[in-house]
Amino acid sequence: MSLCQAVVTCASLLVVVCVSVNDGMPEPKQRELLMRQEASRQTGGHVTLTAAERQLDARLQRLKQREMSAARFPPSIHFFKAKPLIQKSSVFKLLQQMPKGAALHIHSSALVSVEWLVKNATYRPHCHVCFTWDNSVRFLFSERPPFLRWDCFHWQLLEKLRATTKDLSAFDNRLMQHLTLFTDDPDSEYPDQDAVWQKFENAFIAAAGLVCHAPVLRDYYYKGLEELHQDNIMYLELRSGVSKTYELDGTVHDKIWTLRMFQDVVEKFKADHPDFLGARVIISVHRALSVSEVKDAIRETIQLQRDFPDVVAGFDLVGREDAGRTLWSFREALSLPVDMGVTLPYFFHAGETDDEGTDVDQNLLDALLFNTTRIGHGFALAHHPLAKELSRKHDVAVEVCPISNQVLKLVSDLRNHPAAVLMSEGHPLVISSDDPSLFGTTGLSYDFYQAFVGIGGLKANLATLKELALNSIRYSSLPAHLKDTACAAWQRKWDVFIAENS
Ligand SMILES: *[C@@H]1O[C@H](CO)[C@@H](O)[C@H](O)[C@H]1NC(C)=O
């Protein structure tokens, strides 16, 4: 929708209000019209539902109303405490069955549940473990005892360690605790953003030794796709560095090898699950790198995109925005593609912050100036009217990750999430899960629940859900003809879902 149309709508509203005020009592019909006009602006506001869809919608509204009046309303409490409540929710169970389209914002090292990492990966032979001085853990698969490192003085073979451990399940639970943020008492374990981010980055480093081992990575990708597919998701765009994949003898593979392996796994998964459409990678590097390192990474990504046009979707910078370098500080690197006369789509994280007016807060506008294809999080977007207009005008969708924002302490009660504003205006957006294994989720259903019940409130309806699912295909990096295929395939699944539940 263009800016112009929005202005016209406002002007006509003013007239309506003036006319009715003259009578003293506002005209009920006018009131109804205004309410309908306002509702039509929200996400899904222009979607017309079929009779069967209206039936399911009515059921969903009743269920949602019941959950909103319960003593403990899940979106208003910390997800780690709300999770068991959500699992019992009838709305959640419907959302699990709903075809949700694509997952567009997930990081590769947090793709698969920690349960699998510990119960499967760490039980493989040659897995070494080391408990570090800062209460973290490192893993390494190696034929020989690993070398000592600055952060690891004492490596132990897990097989031997387990042989002398009495309570194996307690031991495994302790390993899991190192790989996830999930805990029963989030408020005292993570008193502030610094504490939760420190644990977050530690968990990433801890998982790397497991996930980067080539044979584990192969099964890990497959398992990750399986978890998404089970949650009725048909396509994935994965943010990943695709680096440092290693073998038992210490050999380290390059990005080409890893991308080829990713492609193999995706093809195998599609062959086993013909209704799954595929997966692509957004090559991501940490924002702690120097400008010249980011330059190299961008040059490399341009080449990789040439070699793997169906796999490499584009480029992003990851890591905590508040603690890292701004997009603008990387401007010399980020302008490289245009200077070279090539196109490299960007998918920048931007505005994942509560700190208004800081340099970091400027990332949103800079992401748009560098023609980002989507905005990761955009948590601060509601505070930036111009950036918001630009994102709407250029149809740059915001990837909203509600649970991530709550766990990383940008908002505590999800009814207050700023995406409520974006949803009520029908701003282009998609729902995603960011780091499912770290937050104790799988798939997208938990985040859809928070968006539908908490952020959207009673206003959000089945049309909202339909639009959010379709958005995930519309705003994917797939070429137009594949988007058409995906939408048609999604529609068939949707029709089955409606028929089974209305
Ligand atoms: C780990 O999973 C793979 C496939 O996902 C399976 O073949 C293997 O047997 C499992 N290993 C363990 C130790 O559970």
Ligand SMILES: *[C@@H]1O[C@H](CO)[C@@H](O)[C@H](O)[C@H]1NC(C)=O
């Ligand atoms: C962004 O897009 C505009 C308009 O297409 C173009 O002129 C500009 O060079 C692009 N800038 C970057 C950094 O990609």
Ligand SMILES: [Zn+2]
């Ligand atoms: Zn992210």
